[in-house]
């Protein structure tokens with residue numbers, strides 16, 4: 001069982017921020033990545049649509065089968081995970097709880113900003129999770145619909161990106177935040193530009209670190225961790241166009257992406 005892969009899912013290349021941390025922290029694990037690019041962006045989808053996508057991806061992971069699933073997507077972690085987590089025989093981890101813990105640990109003034117997709121903001125999940133840990137904290141959420149298309153196009157640092165950062169993060173700075181949760185997994189790829197805008201007085205929280213720590217713990221506790229692996233297998237699947245995922249994915253995380261296969265789940 002410990003030789004089975006870990007499933008990692010997102011709408012597109014965003015979950016690669018979690019993959020990057022997994023490669024550093026859990027280098028012996030095989031994984032299957034699924035980018036649901038046919039349905040991207042998730043941010044403008046309804047909870048019902050997202051539920052359908054989540055169940056199809058879980059059925060796909062069942063074919064391998066995987067030993068654990070990382071919901072490397074803020075939107076699924078906020079909207080669908082709580083409804084499906086008990087329906088599958090494998091541990092499923094999202095990115096929200098860990099990010100909430102990191103944000104509460106990081107803040108000094110108790111004013112926390114969260115940038116995420118519209119669907120995530122609508123769910124109020126980040127605010128609920130942060131408030132559960134720190135009832136005195138003030139949480140300000142901001143939907144950033146321009147960010148995902150920019151990251152998917154590999155535009156990490158051009159004038160459009162800088163304009164969008166100013167548009168979305170400016171109002172959060174005006175609220176006096178000292179901590180900013182990058183609550184959509186695409187956004188840590190924009191962290192250098194965001195950090196340049198916020199300056200060093202704002203701590204940026206990349207949810208991948210707490211999520212991968214939690215995954216490590218879960219795998220160890222259940223005797224599922226892989227200690228040695230001479231030839232780790234990393235497989236990448238998408239539901240839409242595989243060429244753009246291949247090109248942009250390589251730009252974002254390098255040669256670990258050797259091949260991308262398209263699969264139709266509908």
Ligand code: DGL
Pocket residue numbers: 010011012014015040041042043044072073074075076117120148183184185186
């Ligand atoms: N990366 C995803 C998230 O963390 C989905 C973004 C999108 O497709 O809108 O929310």
